[in-house]
Amino acid sequence: MLTIIILSIAGAILSAVIGTIWYSNSTPMGRIHMQYLGFDKLSDEEKKMKMKEAMPMMPKMYISQLILSLLTSFAVVFITIISLRNGVMPKYAYGFITLNWLCFIVPIVGSGILWGNCDRKIAMKKFISDILCNLVTVLLIAFLASFFV
16 A cells, blocks of 8 residues: 555656646647636736736645645556556556546546636637646556556
8 A cells, every 4th residue: 555655646746747847838738728827918027927926825736736636646556556466457457547537537627628717719729738638647657656566
């Protein structure tokens, strides 16, 4: 069980790294995310002001996101390790993870965009970007966990 907990923490950190790279300004997905946040319509001065306003909440936001990522990571690590320990072939264990992504993460992300305040012009791009980020993340966590069985 200790292995699962340690790998879950590592997976949560991996998730933060992937998210930071995925949503950085230098990627197409990051530019879509900035449009979603409305930053593309702001002047440089307004962007700086928004960032300054958000700074006091950043530690709480990052800790909250890390906890959410830890929950996802725990599920991925648990499913992967238990599957592999019980003789399931790796491709099927990764299939379980992909099925969980498809049946749980995709609908939740889709609902958030559908019912949220997302500009309809970028909604599909945002949806695809977010679900692919999640898919890459859960599969990399599963792949990492598979080395420790």
